[in-house]
Amino acid sequence: MSNAAVTLELSDQFAKLASEWKSLTRYMSNSTQMATVWPYQQIIGLGQPAIPFILRELERETDHWFWALEAISGENPVSAEQAGDVDAMAQAWLDWGRQKCLI
């Protein structure tokens, strides 16, 4: 399978899992509960190749992708002052992704 085909397959897989996760967690307020939902665990299981897709989705629509990004990357660019401010947390991760040329 070509690299382009692998990327397309991963893109489709991520889009399906992200849609399922958003639907299942729409009413959840506990981020731990959100992160234990099966599609989210599957996205974390995709590993490093999923990060650009997560960042592009975060750029498109702010949502709670922070724990997945941290779990996969082992990094956390969110400062103590930004923590809890969802827009600021999203921006910190997008800035991190741009610095690493991931988006």
Added chain:
Amino acid sequence: MLSDSAFPRLTAANHEITSAPDVGYNCIAWAAGDSARWWQPGFFWPLEVPRHECGIGALEAAFQTLGFEECSDGTLEAGFEKVALYGAGLMYTHAARQLPDGAWTSKLGKAEDIRHDAPDDIAGGVYGEVVEFMRRRIS
């Protein structure tokens, strides 16, 4: 009207939607009077707790720092404001705040705020059941 298996006890008669969806704050923040942050151990929490802490005890401790103490029920009491804490298993799932007229207000996760008649109206589904009521004196 919200019609969803997540809320089997909600009916057209017992609630109304009072805001647009907003991912920027959650029910815990809303119950505490904050609509600018998402309250979660590891993000923002009013006391130091491990980021993996997600039990009812952590939620109870958070509201204690705001001056709330456990009380017996969710009836309207003059001079007090109340919150209802919800859980499923050992995990906290939700908090609702009593309004001055005795009705309740809830932020539903990443979705809308609603006004509902009673704490039990949003129980029985995604939030499990009410596990504790707390109150604090209105200053």
